[in-house]
Amino acid sequence: MAKKAAALHILVKDKSQATSLLDQLKKGANFQTLAKKHSQCPSGKRGGDLGEFRRGDMAPPFDKAVFSGELLRPLGPIKTKFGWHIIKVLYRN
Template structure:
């Protein structure tokens, strides 16, 4: 079972906007460019890069998506107390 992961994310307040962004990503849009444009998280300035983190460091639904979802494919929308996330897991180990 993986204990660490690295991911990018885009945080928005509205599920409709998250769904629209996810559709753009599935059509080939650049994740980091969309994160810089839309993310309300300070990580948006870095293209949504959250760096490496441990299991349990993030909100439970975010953590579950990162550690159980697919690698390198956009996941979401994922709801947390902060808003709606689109997540791209870079690696787990």
């Protein structure tokens, strides 16, 4: 079972915007470009890069998606107390 992961994310306030961004990603849009333009998280300036984190460090729905979802494919929309996330898991170990 993986204990660490690294991911990119885009955080927005409403589900419809998150769904629209996910659709754009599925059509080939660049994740980091969209994160820089739309994310309301400070990580958006880094293309949504959250770096490496441990299981349990993130909000429970985010953590569950990262540690059980697919690698390198955008996941979402995922709802947390911070808003709606689109997540791209880079690796787990």
